[in-house]
Amino acid sequence: MTSAPSINSLAHEGWSWPPTYDDSYRPQGTDKYWFRERETMPEAQRDGLILARIQDVMAYAWEHAPFYRRKWDEAGIHPSGIRTLEDFERVPTVTKQELRASQAAHEPFGDYACIPDSEVKHIHGTSGTTGRPTCFGINARDWTSIANAQARVMWAMGLRPSDTVFVGSLFSLYMGSWGALIGAERLGATVFPFGAGVAGQTARAVNWMRQMKPSAFYGTPSYALRVAEIAQGEGVDPRSLGLRTMFFSGEPGASIPAVRARLKELFGAAVYDSGSMAEVSPWMNLGESTESDGPLLWQDIVYTEVADPVTHSRVPYGREGTPIYTTLERTSQPMIRLVSQDVTTWESGPSPCGRTYPRLPRGIYGRLDDQIVVRGENIYPSAIDDVLTATPGYGGEHRVIVSRTDTMDILTVSVESAPDVSTLEVPAWLSTVADRLRTVLGVAVSTVHAAPGSLERTDLKARRVIDDRQLFREISEGRSSVDS
Amino acid sequence: MTSAPSINSLAHEGWSWPPTYDDSYRPQGTDKYWFRERETMPEAQRDGLILARIQDVMAYAWEHAPFYRRKWDEAGIHPSGIRTLEDFERVPTVTKQELRASQAAHEPFGDYACIPDSEVKHIHGTSGTTGRPTCFGINARDWTSIANAQARVMWAMGLRPSDTVFVGSLFSLYMGSWGALIGAERLGATVFPFGAGVAGQTARAVNWMRQMKPSAFYGTPSYALRVAEIAQGEGVDPRSLGLRTMFFSGEPGASIPAVRARLKELFGAAVYDSGSMAEVSPWMNLGESTESDGPLLWQDIVYTEVADPVTHSRVPYGREGTPIYTTLERTSQPMIRLVSQDVTTWESGPSPCGRTYPRLPRGIYGRLDDQIVVRGENIYPSAIDDVLTATPGYGGEHRVIVSRTDTMDILTVSVESAPDVSTLEVPAWLSTVADRLRTVLGVAVSTVHAAPGSLERTDLKARRVIDDRQLFREISEGRSSVDS
Numbered sequence: 008m009t010s011a012p013s014i015n016s017l018a019h020e021g022w023s024w025p026p027t028y029d030d031s032y033r034p035q036g037t038d039k040y041w042f043r044e045r046e047t048m049p050e051a052q053r054d055g056l057i058l059a060r061i062q063d064v065m066a067y068a069w070e071h072a073p074f075y076r077r078k079w080d081e082a083g084i085h086p087s088g089i090r091t092l093e094d095f096e097r098v099p100t101v102t103k104q105e106l107r108a109s110q111a112a113h114e115p116f117g118d119y120a121c122i123p124d125s126e127v128k129h130i131h132g133t134s135g136t137t138g139r140p141t142c143f144g145i146n147a148r149d150w151t152s153i154a155n156a157q158a159r160v161m162w163a164m165g166l167r168p169s170d171t172v173f174v175g176s177l178f179s180l181y182m183g184s185w186g187a188l189i190g191a192e193r194l195g196a197t198v199f200p201f202g203a204g205v206a207g208q209t210a211r212a213v214n215w216m217r218q219m220k221p222s223a224f225y226g227t228p229s230y231a232l233r234v235a236e237i238a239q240g241e242g243v244d245p246r247s248l249g250l251r252t253m254f255f256s257g258e259p260g261a262s263i264p265a266v267r268a269r270l271k272e273l274f275g276a277a278v279y280d281s282g283s284m285a286e287v288s289p290w291m292n293l294g295e296s297t298e299s300d301g302p303l304l305w306q307d308i309v310y311t312e313v314a315d316p317v318t319h320s321r322v323p324y325g326r327e328g329t330p331i332y333t334t335l336e337r338t339s340q341p342m343i344r345l346v347s348q349d350v351t352t353w354e355s356g357p358s359p360c361g362r363t364y365p366r367l368p369r370g371i372y373g374r375l376d377d378q379i380v381v382r383g384e385n386i387y388p389s390a391i392d393d394v395l396t397a398t399p400g401y402g403g404e405h406r407v408i409v410s411r412t413d414t415m416d417i418l419t420v421s422v423e424s425a426p427d428v429s430t431l432e433v434p435a436w437l438s439t440v441a442d443r444l445r446t447v448l449g450v451a452v453s454t455v456h457a458a459p460g461s462l463e464r465t466d467l468k469a470r471r472v473i474d475d476r477q478l479f480r481e482i483s484e485g486r487s488s489v490d491s
Numbered sequence: 492m493t494s495a496p497s498i499n500s501l502a503h504e505g506w507s508w509p510p511t512y513d514d515s516y517r518p519q520g521t522d523k524y525w526f527r528e529r530e531t532m533p534e535a536q537r538d539g540l541i542l543a544r545i546q547d548v549m550a551y552a553w554e555h556a557p558f559y560r561r562k563w564d565e566a567g568i569h570p571s572g573i574r575t576l577e578d579f580e581r582v583p584t585v586t587k588q589e590l591r592a593s594q595a596a597h598e599p600f601g602d603y604a605c606i607p608d609s610e611v612k613h614i615h616g617t618s619g620t621t622g623r624p625t626c627f628g629i630n631a632r633d634w635t636s637i638a639n640a641q642a643r644v645m646w647a648m649g650l651r652p653s654d655t656v657f658v659g660s661l662f663s664l665y666m667g668s669w670g671a672l673i674g675a676e677r678l679g680a681t682v683f684p685f686g687a688g689v690a691g692q693t694a695r696a697v698n699w700m701r702q703m704k705p706s707a708f709y710g711t712p713s714y715a716l717r718v719a720e721i722a723q724g725e726g727v728d729p730r731s732l733g734l735r736t737m738f739f740s741g742e743p744g745a746s747i748p749a750v751r752a753r754l755k756e757l758f759g760a761a762v763y764d765s766g767s768m769a770e771v772s773p774w775m776n777l778g779e780s781t782e783s784d785g786p787l788l789w790q791d792i793v794y795t796e797v798a799d800p801v802t803h804s805r806v807p808y809g810r811e812g813t814p815i816y817t818t819l820e821r822t823s824q825p826m827i828r829l830v831s832q833d834v835t836t837w838e839s840g841p842s843p844c845g846r847t848y849p850r851l852p853r854g855i856y857g858r859l860d861d862q863i864v865v866r867g868e869n870i871y872p873s874a875i876d877d878v879l880t881a882t883p884g885y886g887g888e889h890r891v892i893v894s895r896t897d898t899m900d901i902l903t904v905s906v907e908s909a910p911d912v913s914t915l916e917v918p919a920w921l922s923t924v925a926d927r928l929r930t931v932l933g934v935a936v937s938t939v940h941a942a943p944g945s946l947e948r949t950d951l952k953a954r955r956v957i958d959d960r961q962l963f964r965e966i967s968e969g970r971s972s973v974d975s
Contacts, residue, residue: 115703125653128676130683130703142703169609178662179686192612199614202663204689206883207909219599219614219626400690425691435913 020045021155022056022307024063025148026336028155033195036167039361041159045307046362050355053363057310058092060335065089065098068341071121074109075343096312096320100331100344106286107141116144122339132180133285134396143182143285146339150189156289156308156336157190163296163303163360164254164279166223168195173221173250175212175230176257177204182285183257187225190291196223203230204399213238216248223252227397228260228270229446235273246275256282256290258393258447262301262370265449280370283309287332287342293367298360301368304353309334312344313353313365316375319346324355324365329375348375350387379409381416384450391420394447400428400436404462408473418450423457504529505639506540506791508547509632510820512639517679520651523845525643529791530846534839537847541794542576544819549573549582552825555605558593559827580796580804584815584828590770591625600628606823616664617769618880627666627769630823634673640773640792640820641674647780647787647844648738648763650707652679657703657734659696659710659718660741661688666769667741671709674775680707687714688883697722700732707736711881712744712754713930719757730759740766740774742877742931746785746854749933764854767793771816771826777851782844785852788837793818796828797837797849800859803830808839808849813859832859834871863893865900868934875904878931884912884920888946892957902934907941 020042021028040046045053065086068075079085082099089095101119109117116124127144134140145153166172172191176184178200191198199221201212212234216224224231231253235245253276255261261270261280270278280302281294292309293302304311312321313328322328330347350373357363374389388407395401402423410417420440428436437454444452504526505512524530529537549570552559563569566583573579585603593601600608611628618624629637650656656675660668662684675682683705685696696718700708708715715737719729737760739745745754745764754762764786765778776793777786788795796805797812806812814831834857841847858873872891879885886907894901904924912920921938928936 127681128679130655130681132699140699140702171614177686177689178684179689179692185684195612197611197614200662200669202661202686205661205663206690207885207911208663210910215616215624218624399692402691426694427691429916429919431919432913432916435915 017044017056022060024060024067025338026152026155028151030151030155030193033168034162036169041162046159046163046364047357048363050357050363050365053307054092057306057335058089058095060307061092061095061310061333062086062089064333064335064341065343067338068119068121068343072119072341074105074117074119095333095344096314098344100319100346101342102346103141103286106345107139110141111139115142116340117141120144120340122146127339129185131182131185131285134180140180141286143288144339145288149337149339152336153186153289154189154193156305157186157291158193159308160281160289160291160294160305161190161194161196161254163294163299163362164281165252165277165297166191166194166196170223170252171197171199171219171221172223172225173212173216173219174198174200175203175224175226175234178202179204181257182288182290183225183227183282186288186290187254190289191225209233209237210241213241213243213248216250217243220249222250223254224250224274224276225254225256227257228255228263228266229258229394229397229443231255231270231274232266232446245273248274250274250276252277252279254279254281254294256280257397259371259373259390260447262367262372263449266447282371283311283330283332284345284347286340286345287334287337289336292332293330293371296358296360296362299358299362299366300354301366301370303356303358303362303364303366306364308336311365313351314346319344322353324353327352330371348389350374379407381409381418382450384448386418386448386450390447391444394443395420395422395440398440398443400425400432401440402426402428402457402459404460405457406462406473417453418448419453419455420444421455421457421462423459423462426459428459501528501540506544508544508551509822510636510639512635514635514639514677517652518646520653525646530643530647530848531841532847534841534847534849537791538576541790541819542573542579544791545576545579545794545817546570546573548817548819548825549827551822552603552605552827556603556825558589558601558603579817579828580798582828584803584830585826586830587625587770590829591623594625595623599626600824601625604628604824606630611823613669615666615669615769618664624664625770627772628823629772633821633823636820637670637773638673638677640789641670641775642677643792644765644773644775644778644789645674645678645680645738647778647783647846648765649736649761649781650675650678650680650738654707654736655681655683655703655705656707656709657696657700657705658682658684659687659708659714662686663688665741666772666774667709667711667766670772670774671738674773675709693717693721694725697725697727697732700734701727704733706734707738708734708758708760709738709740711741712739712747712750713742713878713881713927715739715754715758716750716930729757732758734758734760736761736763738763738765738778740764741881743855743857743874744931746851746856747933750931766855767795767814767816768829768831770824770829771818771821773820776816777814777855780842780844780846783842783846783850784838785850785854787840787842787846787848787850790848792820795849797835798830803828806837808837811836814855832873834858863891865893865902866934868932870902870932870934874931875928878927879904879906879924882924882927884909884916885924886910886912886941886943888944889941890946890957901937902932903937903939904928905939905941905946907943907946910943912943 126146128147129145132142178184260266279295281291283293292305310333312331332345334342349371351367373387402425405422408419441454610630612631613629616626662668744750763779765775767777776789794817796815798815816829818826833855835851857871886909889906892903925938
């Protein structure tokens, strides 16, 4: 039905390597797609183009990044040997630990950087709560490509140049805020980069939204809930803020039905989930459209394989796996088969919006770290990590203790504060932490304080969880592990 | 000596209305000037060009902004009647109160905005601690012009594309951070927009600077001192961070000899002061060069008259006055004779760097609000405002009480916390406030807590100061005011 795109239309749509986008390009406001051909072509046709692009990207990385050449040499793989997407599944995967080690050995950007340090124009990074943080060194070309891709996905969320986007998330290392900002700028929207994270700022955010009436909001789901709470505390109905579109990343919340429904109910706005990993920015490569059932996988921007956690081969549509990402437009620090350790289930396209991308009906809902079940709720320790990492004053380490009284599971989090949280501030801070955890996890959480630096650091997230319930059950049933 | 610039060279240097800058332009790294002709032409020649530009800007504002047309009509002034810079001194001045009133009556951008709301692409604003905040609605053209101007001034501070600029100030409403960011981007430097203001972030800033070794730092002087303190607390010599250039705005500190010397000593870096008002962005229109004696007035970007506080006519070079600003490149919300209420002394150029701009050897050192003398130090209440305004958790109102014991003046500040500063946090917060005040004012300050909203709001800053010393002296001398 869809005619094959001509070379001209694909060049117009920036399908070239390295990517070269026309910054003056913008669709008509009535156009449904930013790049119609790329978004709606048959999947098989796109896969052919993706394969060709993977070959470009691998050849480029082999030439410029000792990290990739070394890895592939050791595996007996050469870019010229990748002739199918199945061949590509044999390319060794990359872990975040490897990126960190590469940066420690080759400061500051690692030997997976394909550009000289002098070409880096933007520096951001991870929060580095577990050991050395990883830095992102992004060149001007990639910054432009990222902005273009984010604008494309925001366009699919219905955002237009006439929108005003209020960015209510911290502008610092966190790539979420910057990605939303430059995407909104590229789309031609008005952007109000307000930020978040400073004492008293949420009340000011509410006042400014009342004054400026932005039509769109970006932030984390938990922060949007906080905004609603503060507004209501001041007698302001969050619906009166006039938001029409709210898009999120940074937490799984916007794909969790209860949280999503709550956000819609509170604000009376459309809610869209998005976000993969900061390393694969444009992180909106997972992002919903106005009509999609869950985030789409924008495969022509970042090629995503939902894969078996052990073999790292793709699982069939309909099955659960972990996303493995390959950036198709990045020239500074390309990611080629980066394992996310996230958990999701993918389905084949097309979406009702006409885009032929696969999609994630439940979003990203977990991490490969074992989940725990507390009072019937599936809880991923990674969700606790995510909340704490995003919480100002977090000291970088914590423990999760699951225990049991006669009738009930008890979830306790022992959490380190940062050195600059004073002793006097601790009780209020612990209460804030407990609130944030409860909001995201859906179960009540007790928080107890650990002094800065007092908890042993570990790279194994699983070791953070201490489950006492087995012992409790065994004792209850008259056969404690001590006796066995 | 300097030959008259040709029309070609001035067009190349963007001297046109409305400004149209070539974003691909950049001087050679060895060039001393970004725009040689504009920066080094004889002052009289520049004044002629400025006059022509003022005529352009006034005609534009008269056509597009009811605010200006109304003001000028009432004063019997028409843009066509401004034939000399002396004529321009008769143009009515604008106060911040007028801008606020205009925005309240014509939401949201006021009737001094010369563009339709739909053309606004960036929204920022004032902190609005005293009443309604003022918002800035900036179009894409002005955003580009601002970036270009900031890059020019940063170039004069010796910054080059090979520099990495660490921006250590809050990214939110505050135009300082955004101006430093887009200036650094436009200059072609690497920029690390780290931010500030979140609990625990300063320690992370130190770690990141150790890891990334930025060559330049932007922030407020008091924040840089805080960075040094945190570094030293972790056993890190601030000099080891490797900063070569530090540039500041937001507080008068970098022009205060003691603070400047302390910054140089702590970091071993060159220190440059800059900054006028957010309303006149590009706020680096007051900015030092590597060789200047105090900030230069970059008159071809923003025309500044240092004027008599009452008559609003220019004072001669060498005399004290208040800067009155006229933006020469802004098309969105042009400022035409905006009275700063700041206090400075200007001197004629040229500067040793060859730029023919006037300069401010002592920077901006006060506000027209009456200064008070405490233990021999001249203290401007505005400096206290500035510190508190920049302090997270500030509730928006305070009182300054000057009293006296037998031998000593006592400066006490009663300060409201924001509603989200918990009772438990207050003591630590008060101590932080006292530290910040002491750093900037140079005298010890006692802080006492006022509950959120407990102090009466006022538009008259002077009413914030209560001086008890006269009473003390009268009582000491046996004639209290009660007896008289």
